[in-house]
Amino acid sequence: MKYLLLTFIVSLLSACTTMEYLEEKQITNDLTYHHDLDNNDNFSPDNEWLVYDTRTDEGGIAASGRIEKVNISTGEKKIVYQLPNNQAWGPGAGAVSYSPVENAVVFIHGLMSVTEANPYQQWRRTGVIINTDQPGKPIFMDARDITAPYTKGALRGGTHRHEWSGDGQWIGYTYNDAVLKALEDSTGQKHNLRTIGVSKRIGAVKVEKDSKGDNVSGEWFSALVVKVTPEPKPGTDEISHAAGDSWVGTNGYKKPDGSPQIARAFIGSVIDKNGKKVDEVFIVDIPDDITKEGNSGQLAGTETAMPAPPEGTVQRRLTFTANTAQPGCVGIVRSAPDGQSLAFLAKDTRGILQIFTIDPYGKNLTQVTHHDSPVEGYVRWHPSGKSLFYVWNGSIVKCNTGSESFEKRFQLLTKPSVPSPTNLVISHDGKTIAFNRLIGNAKQIFTGKL
Numbered sequence: 403m404k405y406l407l408l409t410f411i412v413s414l415l416s417a418c419t420t421m422e423y424l425e426e427k428q429i430t431n432d433l434t435y436h437h438d439l440d441n442n443d444n445f446s447p448d449n450e451w452l453v454y455d456t457r458t459d460e461g462g463i464a465a466s467g468r469i470e471k472v473n474i475s476t477g478e479k480k481i482v483y484q485l486p487n488n489q490a491w492g493p494g495a496g497a498v499s500y501s502p503v504e505n506a507v508v509f510i511h512g513l514m515s516v517t518e519a520n521p522y523q524q525w526r527r528t529g530v531i532i533n534t535d536q537p538g539k540p541i542f543m544d545a546r547d548i549t550a551p552y553t554k555g556a557l558r559g560g561t562h563r564h565e566w567s568g569d570g571q572w573i574g575y576t577y578n579d580a581v582l583k584a585l586e587d588s589t590g591q592k593h594n595l596r597t598i599g600v601s602k603r604i605g606a607v608k609v610e611k612d613s614k615g616d617n618v619s620g621e622w623f624s625a626l627v628v629k630v631t632p633e634p635k636p637g638t639d640e641i642s643h644a645a646g647d648s649w650v651g652t653n654g655y656k657k658p659d660g661s662p663q664i665a666r667a668f669i670g671s672v673i674d675k676n677g678k679k680v681d682e683v684f685i686v687d688i689p690d691d692i693t694k695e696g697n698s699g700q701l702a703g704t705e706t707a708m709p710a711p712p713e714g715t716v717q718r719r720l721t722f723t724a725n726t727a728q729p730g731c732v733g734i735v736r737s738a739p740d741g742q743s744l745a746f747l748a749k750d751t752r753g754i755l756q757i758f759t760i761d762p763y764g765k766n767l768t769q770v771t772h773h774d775s776p777v778e779g780y781v782r783w784h785p786s787g788k789s790l791f792y793v794w795n796g797s798i799v800k801c802n803t804g805s806e807s808f809e810k811r812f813q814l815l816t817k818p819s820v821p822s823p824t825n826l827v828i829s830h831d832g833k834t835i836a837f838n839r840l841i842g843n844a845k846q847i848f849t850g851k852l
Contacts, residue, residue, distance in 0.1 A: 423814065423815060423816055423817055424798070424815045424816055424835070424850030424851065424852075425850060425851065426816065426848050426849070426850050427474075427848060427849050427850065428839075428841075428846055428847075428848050429452070429472050429474055429477055429836075429846070429847040429848060429849055430472055430477070430479070430846045430847045431477075431846065432844070433841065433842050433843070433844045434844065435456045435458070435844060436455075436456060436457055436458065436459075436844055436845040437454045437456070437470070437472070437838070437844070437845055437846055437847050438454055438455050438456070438457050438466075438496070438825070438838065438845050439452070439454050439824075439825035439827055439836065439837070439838050439847065440454070440455065440496070440497045440498070440563075440825060441734065441780060441824075441825045441826075441827075442497060442498060442499040442563070442565070442825075442827070443499040443500055443502070443565060443566065443827065444498070444499065444500060444827045444836065445500060445827060445828075445829045445830055445834075445836070446471070446500050446505065446534075447500070447501065447502055447503060447504065447505070447830065449474075449829040449830055449831050449833070449834060450473055450474060450475065451471045451472065451473055451474070451500075451534075452471060452472050452474060452827075452836055452847060452849075453469065453470070453471040453482065453498050453499070453500050453507050453534075454469075454470060454471070454472070454498065454847065455468075455469055455470075455495065455496035455497060455498055455509065456468045456469075456470065456496075457496050459843075460490070461490045461491075461494075462494075462496075463494045463495070463496035463497060463510055463512075463522070464490065464491055464492040464493075464494035464512060464521060464522035465488070465489075465490050465494065466488075466494055466495055466496040467484060467485040467488025467494070467495060468481060468483070468484045468485070468488075468495065469481070469482040469483040469484075469495055469496075469498050469507065469509055469532070470482060471507075471534065472847060474834065474836070474849050480537070481537060481538075482498075482507060482532055482534055482537045482538075483495060483509075483530075483532050483537060483538060483540065484538065489516075489518070491516060491517070491518050491521030491522060492512035492513075492516035492521050492522030493511065493512030493513060493514055493516050493522060494510070494511070494512040494516075494522045494527075495509055495510065495511050495512070495530070496509060496510050497509055497510045497562065497563050497564070499564055499565055499566060500566075501566045501570045502566055502568060502570060502830060503566075503568075503569065503570040504533075504570055505533060505534045505535050506531055506532065506533050506534065506570075507531070507532050507534060508529055508530065508531045508532075508543060508564040508566065508573055509529070509530060509532075509564065510527050510528075510529065510530075510560075510561070510562055510563075510564070511527060511528055511529065511530035511540065511542075512526060512527045513526050513527065513528070513546075513615070513616060513618070514615060515614050515615035515616050523560065524559075524560050524562065524578040524596075525559040525560045525578040525579060525580040525583045525594070526559075526560055526580060526616075527560035527561065527562065528542060528543070528544050528546050528560065528561060528618055528620070529542075529543040529544050529561045529564045529573065529575065529601070530542055530543060531543050531621075541621050542618050542619065542620050542621065543564075543573060543601055543620055543621060543622045543624075544556070544557055544561050544575075544599075544601050544620045544622060544624040545557070545606075545607035545608075545609050545618060545619050545620030545624065546558065546559070546609065546616070546617055546618040546620070547609040547610075547617050547702075548580050548581055548612070548616055548617060549610070549612050549617060550704075550705055551702070552581075552700075552702035552703055552704075552709075553607060553609050553702055554607075554693070554701050554702045555607035555620075555623040555624060555625070555693070555701075555702075556607050556609050556620065556624060556702065557577065557579075557599060557624050557626070557709065558579050558580055558581045558703060558709070559577060559578045559579040559580040559581070559582075559583070560577065560578050560580070561575040561576070561577050561599065561601075561624075562575055562576045562577070562578075563575055563576055565647075565648060565649060567649050567664070568649065568651070568652035568653050569653065570603075571602060571603050572600055572601065572602050572603075572649075572664070573600065573601045573622070574598065574599070574600045574647060574648070574649060574666050575598070575599055575600075575601075576596055576597070576598055576599075576644070576645050576647060577596065577597050577598065577599045577626060578594060578595075578596055579593075579594065579595075579703070579708055579709075580616075581703065581705060582594055582595070582706075582708060585705070585706060591632070592632040592633075592642075593632060595630040595631075595632060595642055595643060595708070596630075596643050596644060596645050597626055597628045597629075597630045597643075597644045597708065598626070598627055598628040598644045598645070598647050598666060598668055598686070599624055599625060599626040599627060599628075600624070600625060600627055600666070600688060600692065601620075601622040601623065601624040601625075602622060602623050602624075602692055603621075603622050604622070604623050604693075605622075605623055606619065606620065606621045606622075607619065607620050607621075607622075607623055607624070623692065623693060625692040625693075625701060625709065625711065625712050626708060626709045626710070626711060627666065627686050627688050627692075627711050627712070627715050627717075628641075628644045628666075628668065628670070628684075628686050628711065628717060629641075629698060629708075629710070629711055629717060630642055630643065630644055630708065634671075634672055634673045635673070636673045636674065636675050636676070636677055637673070637674065637675040638672070638673075639672060639717075639718075639719040640672065640673075641670035641671050641672055641684070642671050642673075642679075643670065643671040644668050644669070644670045644671075644684070645668065645669060646668055646669035646732070646733055646734045646735055646746075647666050647667065647668035647669075647734070647735065648666065648667060648668075648734055648735055648736055648737060649664075649665075649666055649737065650663075650664075650665040650666060650667050650685065650737045650741045650744065650762060651665075651737050651738070651739060651740055651741020651742070652739045652740075652741070653741070654741055655737075655740075655741030655742060655762040656740075656741065656742065662741075663687050663762075664687075664688050664690070665685050665686060665687045665688060665741075665762065666685070666686055666688065667683065667684070667685045667720075667735040667737055667744050667762075668683075668684050668685075668686070668735055669681050669682070669683060669684070669731055669732065669733070669734075669735060669746070670682055670683075670684040670719070672719070672724060674724040674725075674729065675724075678729075680723065680724040680729045680730055681730050681731050681732060682719055682720070682721045682722065682723060682724065682730075682731055683719075683720045683721040683731050683735055683744065683746050683760060684717060684718065684719050684720060685717075685718050685720055685744075685762055686711075686715060686716065686717045686718075687714075687715065687716040687717075687718075688714075688715060689712060689713065689714030689715060691712070691713075691714070692712040693712065694712055694713040694714070695710070695712065695713060696710060696711060696712055696713040696714070696715065697713075698710045698711060718764070719764070720744070720760050720762075720763075720764040721746075721748070721760065721764070721767070723748055727751070728748070728749035728750065728751065728753055730748065730749065731746050731747065731748045732746075732747045732748070732755070732779075733746055733747040733779050733781060734781070736781050736782060736783055737783070738759075738783050738787040739783065739785055739786075739787045740787055741762065742761055742762065743759045743760075743761060743766075743787070743803075744759060744760050744761070744762065745757055745758070745759050745770070745781050745783065745790060746758055746759075746760075746781075747777060747779065747781070750769060750772070754773065754774065754775065754776055755776035755777050756769055756770070756771045756772065756773065756776075756777055757769075757770040757771045757777055757781060757790060757792060757801070758770060759803070770790065770801060770803060771792075771794075771801055771808065771812070772808040773794055773795070775794070775795055776794075777792055777793070777794050778792070778793040778794055778795075778822055779792065779793060780792055780793045780824060780825060780826040780837075781826075782826050782827065782828050783828070784800075784828060784832050784852075785828065785830060785831070785832040786832060787803075788802060788803060788804070789801060789802045789803060790803065791815075791826055791828060791835060792826070793822050793823060793824065793826065795818055796818035796819050796820055796821075796822045797814045797815065797816050797817065797818045797819070797822075797823075798814075798815045798816045798823055798826065798835070798837065798850075799812055799813070799814055799815060800812065800813050800815055800852075801813075815835070815850065816850070819839070821839075821840050823837045823838065823839050823848070824837065824838045824839075824845075825837055825838040828852075832852060833851060833852055834849055834850070834851060834852060835849065835850050835852055836848065836849045837849075
């Protein structure tokens with residue numbers, strides 16, 4: 403009986419996985435610092451370079467004073483940007499992403515006014531762009547103005563995990579507000595809420611400098627696009643937190659009339675009818691013109707209110723897991739290139755974390771994976787839109803999204819390892835996967851041919 407059971411397991415594994423693992427190539431080797439891909443868009447437009455930060459375990463991004471790139475064919479490394487005399491408290495430079503259409507990168511840059519007493523914080527940072535053909539010359543993207551009255555097109559806090567749109571004309575990010583953080587500190591009431599913003603390349607925003615150097619002029623126009631509230635009403639679609647966001651499609655998704663709609667998908671925190679916080683998948687449609695104020699408040703914000711979304715912004719809830727036995731969605735919501743399918747993590751009926759997809763209208767909810775143990779995360783789409791990559795059980799896995807049985811759709815690409823590989827990213831041509839592995843005490847970059 404044991405022999406028959408073993409034979410069955412071996413045959414099942416042979417049917418649903420491949421034992422021909424990817425040939426892994428280690429690209430970086432310096433063991434003195436991390437080469438952190440940070441689950442961003444790290445491939446250059448020509449697929450030849452990967453960009454990363456050099457954060458530390460103790461200091462995180464604040465302690466990363468350098469952005470580098472490495473050639474995946476030769477292993478040549480180049481410094482893209484370096485902060486002189488960076489300290490453990492900042493300014494810091496990290497979480498870097500490449501533009502898909504030009505030789506430019508964008509990353510978090512802490513304020514130059516940092517001190518040990520007033521260090522790098524979520525609400526004390528901005529986005530900086532570097533043309534990689536002109537390394538070391540920072541272009542401050544989002545303007546920052548914390549002096550009332552505030553400036554339209556500027557923000558008042560810190561932007562994070564910047565992501566270029568498919569055409570390179572927009573950058574999306576998560577955001578925390580310094581003005582409302584100060585209000586929270588003075589009142590003891592919750593005001594420091596994470597939300598989502600976008601910047602568009604439509605003109606510079608000039609801000610008057612302050613004595614501390616906390617105000618920054620920017621070259622792009624910025625606006626918050628997701629409305630958050632400290633105390634969402636139970637059983638409604640109001641949210642207190644928004645993150646895990648990404649662009650929907652390379653060029654948006656198709657509206658019913660066939661026209662494209664630019665949007666970002668994200669995870670928003672609602673309160674269910676029993677008063678419990680539940681994370682759900684949302685989408686926000688973004689107007690082409692983000693300079694017009696809507697009726698929900700001032701675009702620049704006030705001393706007691708977050709900057710309001712521009713006119714034409716539409717925020718919609720797509721999932722309703724709060725009404726199920728396994729509530730909650732997690733991770734970064736990742737869109738297929740055509741924008742018609744959004745992938746996210748949620749628990750199946752057995753309570754096991756799996757990949758699901760849903761369309762931008764909240765329809766066609768589909769369970770993609772059917773593993774017997776939780777998917778670890780790092781979900782990415784292949785540029786063809788026909789398969790997903792992720793980490794499960796210590797391995798990188800590829801799973802097709804067709805109608806065949808799950809056993810025929812998924813395959814292991816790497817041998818199981820402890821710790822697991824992390825920070826998957828797929829090249830624009832779909833031929834290469836890159837990821838981090840911890841070697842000793844340093845994250846190194848590996849690649850494999852798909």
